[in-house]
Amino acid sequence: MAQLRIGYKALQDYLTYLLGQLGTSYSDAQVVAEVLVEGELCEQYEYGVRLLDSFYLLCQAQRLDPVAEMEVTYQMPSTATINARGGFGPVAAKKAMQLAMEKARTTGVAWVAVTNSNPFGLATYYAQLAAEQGMLGFAMSNSAPVLAPYNSTQRMLGANPIAIAMPGQGKTVVVELNTASMSTMQVQTKVESNQRLPEGVLHDAMGQPTVDPSTLSRGGAMLPFGSSLKETAYMGYSLACIVDLLCAVLGGASFGPYVPPIVAYMPLPPQENGHGFGHLLGAVRMDGFQSGNQSVGAVNSWCNTIHAAKGIQGTSGVSIPGESLAATRVRNQKEGVVLAEETLRQLNRMAGELGARLLEEGEEVGAGSEPLQRKG
Numbered sequence: 001m002a003q004l005r006i007g008y009k010a011l012q013d014y015l016t017y018l019l020g021q022l023g024t025s026y027s028d029a030q031v032v033a034e035v036l037v038e039g040e041l042c043e044q045y046e047y048g049v050r051l052l053d054s055f056y057l058l059c060q061a062q063r064l065d066p067v068a069e070m071e072v073t074y075q076m077p078s079t080a081t082i083n084a085r086g087g088f089g090p091v092a093a094k095k096a097m098q099l100a101m102e103k104a105r106t107t108g109v110a111w112v113a114v115t116n117s118n119p120f121g122l123a124t125y126y127a128q129l130a131a132e133q134g135m136l137g138f139a140m141s142n143s144a145p146v147l148a149p150y151n152s153t154q155r156m157l158g159a160n161p162i163a164i165a166m167p168g169q170g171k172t173v174v175v176e177l178n179t180a181s182m183s184t185m186q187v188q189t190k191v192e193s194n195q196r197l198p199e200g201v202l203h204d205a206m207g208q209p210t211v212d213p214s215t216l217s218r219g220g221a222m223l224p225f226g227s228s229l230k231e232t233a234y235m236g237y238s239l240a241c242i243v244d245l246l247c248a249v250l251g252g253a254s255f256g257p258y259v260p261p262i263v264a265y266m267p268l269p270p271q272e273n274g275h276g277f278g279h280l281l282g283a284v285r286m287d288g289f290q291s292g293n294q295s296v297g298a299v300n301s302w303c304n305t306i307h308a309a310k311g312i313q314g315t316s317g318v319s320i321p322g323e324s325l326a327a328t329r330v331r332n333q334k335e336g337v338v339l340a341e342e343t344l345r346q347l348n349r350m351a352g353e354l355g356a357r358l359l360e361e362g363e364e365v366g367a368g369s370e371p372l373q374r375k376g
Contacts, residue, residue, distance in 0.1 A: 004344050004359055005336045012037045015052060021354040022059055022066040028091045035090035035121040040337045041329045046185035047122040049339060053346040055088065057264035064118050070095060078107040081251045082114045086276060089120035093139065093279050097126045100283040101133055108288040113251025116275035119143065119262055123163035124176045130283040131165035131172045138282035139163045142247040144261045147180055148221035150237040153207040155221045156256050159183060160243040167286065168299030174322025179240035181225045187213045200228025246280045253278025
């Protein structure tokens with residue numbers, strides 16, 4: 001089976017249709033599809049279409065409710081908590097950011113926690129929702145444990161994603177990172193291509209450093225970023241801790257080793273402490289610190305100053321965080337999204353089981369293509 005190139009709008013329509021076959025409302029299906037396609041556009045594939053297969057299998061295992069009725073269970077003027085009721089993470093996170101922005105318009109700053117959720121995909125998607133409205137946006141989530149704490153061999157924390165988007169005038173600074181040195185999908189890709197890892201990414205079940213990526217499936221653990229140097233290892237670990245605390249403890253989600261696995265075949269933790277994945281979304285008005293557009297204008301001044309830094313010979317020079325991601329996104333919007341062979345196989349397996357039209361290998365589907373139900 002070969003790869004497939006497809007227009008991103010056609011892919012959104014197709015995923016929306018598939019999600020509808022699970023009983024998901026059209027509006028919720030659109031949100032999930034849009035977030036997953038955003039992962040593909042930005043070439044952050046661990047947050048792209050592959051995530052749909054995990055969602056589908058979790059639905060089959062009755063660990064994800066595709067028709068969950070989410071609700072605000074607690075709120076104050078500038079804070080709130082949403083119970084996702086075991087539903088789709090992207091739907092819950094978008095609702096949370098929309099509520100945070102609504103509150104921030106009155107209070108200046110607002111934070112909304114989400115509990116009892118599932119993975120929410122690409123964190124930058126939500127942070128940029130706020131930036132598009134002229135606000136400073138924050139988005140973070142905890143995740144299933146793959147990281148070992150500093151000086152431990154046991155998986156206790158997730159490779160938790162964080163995104164911050166700060167708008168200027170026609171510019172947005174977007175910072176995106178997670179608390180591991182590498183994503184689990186990147187490690188798996190190394191396994192599939194029989195490549196070794198850089199130092200400081202993994203250690204084995206005994207806590208010994210290793211460059212063998214297959215160690216992760218044999219009781220090894222990922223290391224927080226900065227672990228290639230002992231002097232900096234504590235930094236990544238500390239960030240992983242604070243994200244877990246903010247995303248789980250504030251709203252009542254599961255924390256640390258109690259976060260449920262994203263793959264349906266793995267057993268749930270033997271005991272529950274909190275409920276599901278936790279997210280934290282924040283919005284801050286840019287005029288909350290200086291009158292008018294002074295802060296927004298200062299963002300442009302900052303960007304221009306950093307851009308002017310002398311570059312190293314042989315490199316492309318200095319770029320602002322988020323620029324390369326934005327360029328990748330624009331290119332893939334124009335040229336179409338390329339679905340890898342394994343992603344296409346997973347998607348077609350799901351489509352076949354749901355009685356939907358399959359995506360043919362090697363075909364090119366334009367942005368106006370309409371997904372059709374499979375005949376016969």
